[in-house]
Amino acid sequence: MTAAAEVLAELRALRAGDLPTHGARTLAYVYDSGLSGVDELAAEAHALAAHANGLDPTAFPSLLRLENELVATTAELVGGTEHTVGAVTSGGTESCLLAVLAARTGAPEVREPAMVLPETAHAAFHKAAHFFGVRAVPVPVDPVTFRADPAAMAAAMDERTVLVVASAPSYAHGVLDPIAEIAAAAAARGIRMHVDACIGGWVLPHLGVPPFGFDVPGVTSVSVDLHKYAYCPKGVSVLLHAGAELRRGHYFASADWPGYTMLNTTVQSTRSGGPLAAAWAVVRHIGADGYRRLALDARAAAEEIAAGIGKIDGLRVLGAPDSTLVALALDGTPGFDLFTVADEMSARNWYVQPQFAHGVSPSNLHLTLSAANRGHEREFLADLESAVTVARAAGPVEVDPRVLEFVAALDPEGLTSEQFAGLLAAAGLGDGGAVPARMAEVNTLLAAAPPRLRERLLLEFLGQLHH
Template sequence: MTTRQILGQLEGLRARDLPTHGGRTLAYVYDSGVAEADELGRTALAMYGGTNGLDPTAFPSLLQMERDLVEFARPMFHGGDQMVGTVTSGGTESILLAVKTARDAADVDKPVIVVPDTIHAAFHKACHYFGVERVSVPVDPVSFRADPAAIGKALEQYGDRVVMVAVSAPSYAHGVLDPVRQVAELTRPAGVRLHVDACIGGWVLPWAEGLPPWDFAVEGVTSISADLHKYAYTPKGVSLLLYRDPGFRQAQFFASADWPGYTMLNSTVQSTKSGGPVAAAWAVVRYFGVDGYRRLAQDALAGTRAVGDGIASIDHLHVVASPDSTLVAIGVDDALDVFTLSDLMLDRGWFVQPQMSFKDFPATVHVSLSAATAPSVPEFLAALSGSVSAAVAVGPIQVDPGLRDAAAAIDPATLDDATFDALLQIAGLAEADGQVAAPPRMAAVNALLDIAPPAVREALLIAFLDRLSR
């Protein structure tokens, strides 16, 4: 095939995806609205796409760029002269490494991390991968913030087995900042690491006003994760994992000389890793600088406030928790459901993310506001108001009570492939011929998944992903 034909096919495939620019995709991607910065990032990505961060002596430019990114972050997060950091492939890898490092440094039997219910699911993944027990404690039912008293009880209960406590800045689901200082007052005297997950807030909160301290300014915070491919507006995927001092990072590294090849030495989960994302991040961060990021953060925060004010004037909607950053959770009353609302917003050109119910928390709609969205907030609110009216007109989705009872009775561990295939059809994720695909409208599927217990929901979606990728 010719280059033109291949690029034409790529353009055809890409046409089916959500847009990454324009500020209308309010999850997964983050848009500065600055075309020159986007082009710079893509150019740097291509320039360094063939380099390999496996060996910093072979590509010293990548090591220098990593040092520069950490140095840029130092004053942002009130890091001292001893602060060190590592560039990773994204927030999940940063969190995986933070948990793995805490586990290895502590070297205890049956290690435990204590987290609020609202902690990002990447911590669940880290515990699953690394054999660490996760103890999740309830959050305050009104503010949705971590409850220091509940964390304190868990610290007392699990004692020396606790290798880390983690909190959010802010939490993804509700956009609120956990009480970092109060939690640190519990972890510091106990000698327990305290990780602040600022993956989504790290490049916004330093320029937000009126917030309590949440970073290394709080004595007792030992590590912070902060993604650059979110509100630093760099190409995917780049994150920083920062430590208060080198002693906290030492157990992160891996080395093996016990084979006849080169001595493996890794700072991250990856061995071979493209230098492209690092170079792209370095270039974009230098382009915006502190003043640029201050402006972008203030634009995004202003847009978030405008969205919150607008929601207050739309019947049947409410903001679940007053956001501390750029994330808004939108609740609905009994006249409609969030899944239909999400579909109707997509029909109007806006992608919003439905969040399913959890324990006593009802389902919500999640939006992440970026700088590019701020000028379009009036259009967003008009689309939201129209979608609410349309959703109220059709009424909330009613799930058959029999399906609800059947879902509650399922034990995923006992199901075989044939039964999973049948369940995928019932859920609307497969056709009668067995072909698996997401339907154009997800409301009915999401409503059914929402009433399924978490373990059943997880099993169904894993089966769906497995068959989708076959």
């Protein structure tokens, strides 16, 4: 048996190689309230319920109460009524999956069902389309604002559409889609309307933006993540429906075996009570007033950073962000590479997330700002300006044009695993799954690859990481 202290020491050593989850320097994946004591509260609450099983609420009624209270709190935040119901899930992807599943199951008469979504909708909906046999119909967005086009969305709806999706806000650009207009078009056809508020549901209600939840006629479901701007540990999300009948399609029951009758409200069967209890404790502790202050701080940080980006020669902000997410891109042809800027920010201990060009959206760097970023805006902007200066001196990333042309012409369906391994090695990702310290050249190659080829390349790389 290994001593507990030794095990924990090894774990701490391993964690030292990760991106920091606190300190406001990792601008994707994690959310930092900056509040003291919240992590300790969450950890204690998690430990109290970690071994309880959400599979059977009659066996663990405490978990049922915690879930119902989280659902009620979330519903109140996004315009829920006395009819609103919900389920706590493992994260935003599961919430989106279940929204699509409920819509598909709720329209059994529709053959070859489809869902209409703006091209900026989260990739989770494409995952749902893949899992559940629902055809995704992406609709181009406005090339300047990056918001969904209500008229184009309405034109894409037909007799096979079982769900329409909009974002509050979109992840890539942080803009709020015109929910009311899209919901009205869906309601006129009798189609369900889902609002993906996974990243905005706990922030937007405090920012004076137009309604986006159940107070908008035609909205039938809303997803909200608590492990984002409710600052709860991973992974807790809430999927809400306007009524119980709409939710029934993602419930599952099976009595067709000799064991217990299995009843599931989500994709999972066994569910640890730990994340649920941790989220409940954090939400109770911070409270409505606390969340309002955190939302305003995060928004103020986003506004100040967006304004500062606009003053840096060669950079611009995409769209006009409504919330706490900012995407920065090159302004014109400034003679430097955005991926080099990302590398230089990493060298200055900031993680900014590269996003490749897609549709009307150019390559850009994504920033998720949290409440803890308030007060550190000048430091970030100074480092960003310094990174741009170094990138400008370095010039554009140079990759052999013949390699770029070759990569762009490849057919991902016709390549073997061995050929993919060779491509990964050529891209600098082939050394046993090791990631190079500087990614600009790798990202330039990936940006040149068509989306399907990029998917296959990165899936093969993922396969190298996981034994």
